[in-house]
Amino acid sequence: MVLCKSLLFTLLLYLIAFSANAEVNVTINIDNPEHHLATVQVQFKASETKDTLVYLPTWRTGRYEILNLANGIRKFSAQDEQGNALLWEKVSKDSWRINNTQHKKLTVTYQVYANQLGKRTRHIDDSHAFIDNSTVVMYSEESRPQKHIVQMVVPKAWRSVSGLDFGDNHHQFIASNYDVLVDSPIESGINQFFEFEVDNRQYELVIWGEGNYDTQKMLQDLTVMVEQSKSIWQGYPFKRYVFMVHATSGARGATEHVNSTIIQRSRYKFSARKDYIGFISTAAHEFVHTWNVKQYRPEGLVPYDYQQENYDNLLWLAEGSTSYLQYQLLLRGKLLTSKEFFEDLAKRITKHQHKPGRNSQSIAQAGFDAWINESGDYGNNHSVNIYAEGYLASWLLDFDILSRTNLAKSYRNVHNQLYQQFKIPKSYNENDILAILNQVTGENYQPWWQQNITGLLAIDFDALLAKAGLQMSYGKAGAKLKTQIWTGLKTEQVNSGLKVTHVEKHSPAWDAGFTLDDIIIAIDGLRLVDKDLTTRLADFNDENTVDISFFRRDVLASKSLALVKRPKDKLKVTPLENANEQQKAFFTQWTGLEFPEDKK
Template sequence: MREPICVFNYKIKVIIAISLFIAQLISAHASVKVNIIIEQPEHHLAKVELQFDKSNIEQVNFYLPTWRTGRYKTLNLANGIRDFIAKDSQGNVLSWRKIDKHTWQVSGSKNKKIHLSYQVYANQLAQRTRHIDDSHAFLDSSAVVMYTEASRSLPHTVQLFVPKLWRSFSGLESGNNSHQFIATNYDQLVDSPIETGINEHHEFRVDSRLYQLVIWGEGNYDSVKMVEDIKVLVKQSKHIWQGYPFKRYVFMVHATSGARGATEHVNSTIIQRSRFKFSTRKDYLSFIAVVAHEFVHTWNVKQYRPHGLVPYDYQQENYSNLLWLVEGSTSYLQYQLLLRGNLMTTDEFFSALAKRITAYMHKPGQASQTVAQASFDAWISEGGDYGNNHSVNIYAEGFLASWLLDFDILNKTDLSKSYRNVHNQLYQQHRLPQSYKEADVLKILKQVTGSNYQVWWQDNIHGTAKIDFSLLLAKAGLAMSYAKTGEDKSSKQTKVWTGLNTKYGTQGLVISSVEQDSPAWHAGLTTEDVIVAVDGLRIVDKDLVNRLKDFKAEQTIEFTYFRRDKLTTTKVKLSAIAKNKLKIIVIAKASQQQKLFFKAWTGLDLPEKTPE
């Protein structure tokens, strides 16, 4: 007798439910095991072994990312992979083929556990992707560990096999030994680099949170001062965000040669500096500013991130109009930490602000590209002469957009709210795995200020902002000045200007950039021209600047130069710019409102006069 259909269907549902439960149970215990074996560090080599659980498909694609988090550029991360081998758990070799530059396709994998092994060549120190030598290894897993669509969500256990006396550190949780780390998934793995080798290590607690400072390399740094200042710095985040997204944070520092820059990660950062760029006040201030920048990123981008970057797509570009808010706002907010922690003086802040204003004034690209466009095009952005004349920068112009927004919020709320409140609300309302769009930022701006920011946004983010720096600074009791302290007011206040920059190389005095609409631009000079003479006399000692002191503004002079090895000449009508560098000064007799504005902006009292 046949079973009733309802009973049959019920049994099928039970079988399906049991099967799903078993699959979930298996999946819950599934993981990826990663062995990284460093036996030839002097040759920059490592062997990587990966063990994946059973595959349920006949062909599996194994990927290595085409970019790493924190740098919005596609990179050739797969170029160091050799000796790729795929086997099953019985040791049988599986066939494979490479289907594009970063994808290895393994066949015959159904119902088999897959074991991969390959060699990694790691000599990309300045890229902050992978570097191995006889003293250490820095491993960003984006450039080391492959993944599949199925394995991305699985836990990863990384076991390092490294030379004796090496010590290993990461923002990842430690495993069964000092060289083992555990990631909850692939995304956490690639956002938690590993530093292993001969290093200096400091560990300290601030407000019940554990911090580690790991330094590789030798230089003129003072690690004791670093620790003391970081202790102060990390406390200042309370002025922006309510709450911490971590219990442990690792600061990794490379004191080295031929590499500079930094990259933020989910609960760690890697900072690279020239080994002798720590001891002077100028150099140390630059270092601690980078530390502040990367620490701000712990919230801004690592906890709340624009739509288009959530979740990360590691195999192609991730587009957003809001990268200026990711990077430029971080550059802006870093000063909030430095100033409120008294790690930077007001005079040093004024100097940094003056440099940013000067750069903007000599950035013709700000009339050609909006900061939203620069965000979208960050993946293909160009620096140098073209970038300056025809583009803007998500860091520099993103900083200025943040500054404009901050002052507008302060104005609209009678100093009760600021841009810091916007970032705290992004953290509270749009924490990962959520993302935020422009509409979400505008909504938060209205919540914070009670005002509609649609027109402001269109003018300054999707339009080319017109910044009146004098008006902006005056709100906080500040002004711009080109005069030196104690300088005779009757002395000459300008110098001649051509609008070109040069560098001395094997070819001679080579033009490296020409500012658009400058005298040199109108004279037809361009990059790679080799200047040999001015008014018929050879440039001596590579010094064009001193030679130009012999002339006056509005005077026309002759440049002799090589272009494509052909000697030619052109006439340049000189112009004038301020002789001295721009300074930000405190105005005389600042009003009480200006003093309150400065306090609300920086957290500090406005100085009675400009610090000497």
């Protein structure tokens, strides 16, 4: 008989209470950092089962992708408390069965190879160790609810930092159970360390790696940013929070955790204003996750199943809404100007307009399929993204709530209610969201949901922006519109010509029959010498049809391509010169900023 998920979680809570005095001791010995190696020892309490299965998760929280983390495990062994070797066998890619373990304390030892910096899983070198514990520490079903004590054995000069509580020394950490442990990374090494306090909460900033960052600017703006959480949620889920930053030679990205975040950026991508906006926006995104996902999340992700995919069609709300709400923190803290915000909006609108996948997949479907999501050409033409389109759905929903409640309520109220009503171990589903929307607005949101979430998202951006006194335009007001030839092709230069890397669905190039990996060599019989198509196609107008010569599978071919034009300048979002008071009030309630009277 298969137990339902809620019953399994109830059983897990029972085991937590039953195992309150039990503990698991973990030692992570960074004994060969130059070669990215560590030796891990996990000491389990006496088992109640004849045999014990131990696991290493096959994915980590915050990244909905099977990562096959056990591929870095070697030299596995198991012993009882007397040091006697126990027989074992590996039974799947990420699980080991240890025989004859009943009533025996069990010690498992293995080597971990840690050289996955960009995946934010595990990385060890001679300057630091970043440990996402789900990628390093094994568990059993019995040990999962038990307290874990982790001892880092590191070079003398290293400093260890984590959102976990300290144990008996500054390299020892305590987690109340395995789920907390694997959602609390450890950064140990040569690093810079800073502390600040906001609203009786302790914050830490630890930076590994040299770069062109300004630590005082970072501290100043993080202090402002974290305080803005009160504009969305009533209450905090933490007493102490750690911002971990890696200034690297290429790795980039970030991951949220229950008491911290890890942010990776190129070491020279901090000082320029554009780059700094990228950093502080990422920090805001991950901080929003401290509530959205880490304190309330869809039922498909509660409890986490670390050995297989965790499906749910509300991942757009977990990720896309976080992308949307991060700007609430930045704007209300005046860390972003209205002009900078408008530039971001324009990019998001443009990207969506050139994503044909919006006509093929709903964001609910995209959430469920996140585990098998395809990027690149196919993804853009046939799919939507839980981050990008999730942001737009959140924006659309926010404006709808603001409109229906005459600016009295917003999407922020929805997320506060999710936090108040569905804290872990509870979870929410689609019906719960609809019930909260009804509580907030007094209206039925089922038709809206069917149209925009389970249906294909269709947004009238002109009407949406007008509500807040904004408009879309190309180029300077009153100036003649500049245009350029558009084919729908993206290419990269190779030795033999221009290799096609993307063909936008229903574009001229798509209709002409071009596809990925075609290598374009000539236009109208003349060899192509430019690094891209734009320069050469500027010689034609939108009434022309050109003959494109190209190689496909090393066979020479040609196709006719009808040219069309589109605006050359980038899309801009600007304030209306004649915005009325209602539109200005809408803008202020939306962003927390005064309406920008000067559109320049």
